Amino acid sequence: MKITLVGSRHFGVTTLNMLREHAVEIVRIVVHDGEDRLAAAARAHGIEVVVQADPKLVTAAEIAPGTELIVTAHSHARVSKEALAVARLGGIGYHPSLLPRHRGIAAVEWTIKEGDPIAGGSIYHLADRMDAGAIAAQDWVFVKKGETARELWERALAPLGLRLLGEVIDYGKAFKTLPAKPQDEQFATKAPSLPGSKH
Template identity: 60%
Template sequence: MKVALVGSRFFAASVLAALSAEVGIEFIGVVAPAEDDRLAIAGRAAGLPVHVLADPRTVPAEAIPDGCDLIIAAHTHARVSDAALAKSRLGGVGYHPSLLPRHRGIAAVEWTILEGDPIAGGSVYHLADGWDAGAIAAQDWCFVLKGENARQLWERALAPMGIALLAKVVHQCRVDGVLPAFPQDQRFATQAKMIRRSVVLTEDAAPATVPLVVTVVGADRHGIVSMLAERAQRYGANWAASRMTRLSGEFSGTVHFDVPREHADALVASLNQLASAGLQVVIASRGSAQVPASLRCFELELVGEDRVGIVSRLTGMLAERGVSIESIHTDIIRNGVSGNQTFKIGARLLAPAALAVDALRTELGTLASDLMVDIALDERADTPTE
């Protein structure tokens, strides 16, 4: 039986690997949303034709190779068009992580948690008109653990369940020549629409502290760091970050202090007195700096599973809308249990005051959904920059 796989990310790549081991199953092509998607990479590694969607919302007929017996949809947000289904002898099936017809929609696992469902499940269903509305080919269920979040439920139970269910249905279809089909009971249908809580816009009051960046250079000797720390403590300043080194007998250090506004001048005066100890002291304070009226200051945080292209997609979208990146920090954290890598971005943005905030929030929400990441956007009122 010749199969075409439409999907994305880890789940689709896992389905490709699992079903490739099934006797009598031949993959003749994969359809992915991007060149760097994990399914596209896995497909090329397996020597398969890879079709990258020009429109991430629709799978056209030309994406499905000729001679296809069955289309499998695995973690795809693109609708398989009627023309594409018509190219497949048996049509298509997809996996949905809920007990359909409950939680039809893009955020089924999230709504399972939000609704407090004690039982979750998965369904292999026929691709048909309407989202997740086709006849059921197979289902299974599991308990939801107390305190479990959506990602944990997906990784622990629902993703492995989906791979097993798809393998079961494809095997049965190959042996019997037909797909099982049981109509959904519309009385129990609920919607699991996209949750846009990942994009948050708030406005903060002016900060109560002033950032001071202090650079100290002088002959290395015991007690320099202690003198800095003692002065910071005396005036209630927080030692936020520092870089210190010894080069050719000289001490060089830079410290970022966050000091209460009312004590900032006193701390500056105290630090300048270190010159009498033979140290060169340079203090930069941006506490009085104001963001120009023509600009608005934002702080952005992005968290999600690591993948190629996140930075380029985000920065490209911001640049197209005239948003400048004043500073950016990225980090990758590996989960020791699952082996997955979490990618984090922290950025300070300056956007034109005329830019519609609701439009920016909507576009970031769309990008977050497309990349399967969380994006938080906070507007800072009169925020000093470092």
């Protein structure tokens, strides 16, 4: 399976390493900043790196020819409809909440702020609306009392995301399609950026 990975930072790098373990072909890395650590990791592995012309948008031209699946990892850019159409299976991303709950940039912070006893992660299909695409995989974890958003992310939600992404990619390789269960809009909540948020 040929994958274009769109992402940044530490989670982008750990996703790159996970993909390399799953015997897929990473044909291109797309970053919003050519100095990002994901770009450096890609170059170290001899993978082509493309820097987005617009940091908020990924265009069709920035997706590698022959890409079967676009994977996003810590990317805050919207992948355009045209870009998704280039890839046979479209695109998937990881969101650190039980979608449709906590859609938005600060999902982990809102999980803590609202005192949720459980948190979770969702692999979702990239769509026009932010975090609103069909769910490909989902799982949950308990939140420890007194845990910060960063602690919850590092202890449980980042590893969960890597595991779920790996499972969805293995499914795609085996069945040439991806699971897709529509989100139930009646349970959707927003998780907008909070002052001092790290994301």
